[in-house]
Every structure is written in structure tokens, then in C-alpha cells.
Amino acid sequence: MTAYLILHGWQNHRPKDHWQHWLADRLGELGHQVTYPQLPDPDDPDLEVWLGELARHLAEDAPDVVVAHSASVLLWLHAVARGIVGPGDVDRVLLVGPPSPSVLARYPEVTGFAPPTLDLTLPGPTVLVAGDDDPYCEGGAQAVYGDPLGIRTTLLPGAGHLDLDAGYGSWPSVLEWCLDPGAEFTVRPER
Secondary structure: OOEEEEEOOOOOOOOOOOHHHHHHHHHHHOOOEEEOOOOOOOOOOOHHHHHHHHHHHHHHHOOOEEEEEOHHHHHHHHHHHOOOOOOOOOOEEEEEOOOOHHHHOOOOOOHHHOOOOOOOOOOOOEEEEEEOOOOOOOOOHHHHHHHHHOOEEEEEOOOOOOOHHHOOOOOHHHHHHHHOOOOOOOOOOOO
């Protein structure tokens, strides 16, 4: 059994059709421990409050694998920068669809999530996956996050923000990666 912590992004009220909910259900059905909390005030999040929740879940749930989407990617990076999570605390991390600083600056609700400096030592193998056309990541995830962090980055063609608007309800390759860190990410199958 593996323990997973799944973290949602801004304005995400954990809709049943979102790939994160789908992933939590599939992992649970396979007998894994899954924590997929509703973070406080998702429409007007407070970084300090979310950091407190993350610290609590890290302590109580002891996840082996963390899967973070959108604003929670930045939450994770802030937690690393502040030493809330450090080397050896988790086995691996998946960062999905982080928004760029220029986009965050346009929305007062999330300006506090602007990324810390990216000269970080990430706590375990970390993978970044993003759409090559993500409207929330001007400059592209590879250039804005992947290269500065020195992490393996997969850009999925036409995947947008990897959210419901982009058609990401079920996403088999994210489940495959959770079960096998060597699995490759692919776009969701057409329906």
C-alpha cells in the first residue's frame, strides 16, 4: 500500500468529474491510502492557511507520493522553500499545470502564491507535467519551472491546463505513473 496526497488548485471544489477525483477513487479502489482534502477557501485562498493544512496532512497522513495541480504546485514549492517539507519526507512528487507568475499577478486572490526563488532542493524525485498550450502558464512550464528546477518535464500537446475545461476527467496515464514512476504521461484518450 502506498499513501498518496492529492492537492487541488485555485477555484477547485473537488468536482467529481475532475481527474484528481477520478485518480483518488481509482487509487482507493486498488487499496491505497488516499488523502484528497478540500483546502480552505479555494476561491480566495490564503497561502499561509494552505501551508498550515499541507503541514498537517504531511504529519498526519505521511504520504509517500504527492500529486499537486495548479496553485498547489506553488503551495508545494513554498513548503519546500520554507523547510516544511525536506529531503526524504516523500518518495516522489508530481507537479501538474503550474500557473506562471505573470498570470498570478493578474488575480488578487492568488498573487500571494507567486513562486519562491527556484534554487530549491526538492524532496525526492519530482516530475512536471503541463499542457504545451496552458493558458495559465505564459512562457511555458518547461522554461518557467522545469528548467530552473532541473526536473523532468513532459509537455502534453493540446492539453491546456489539464483541467475539466481541457477535458481531463479520467486520465489513465496519471494513474499509471502513480503505480509505476517509470510510466510515461500521455494526453487523455479521446471520447
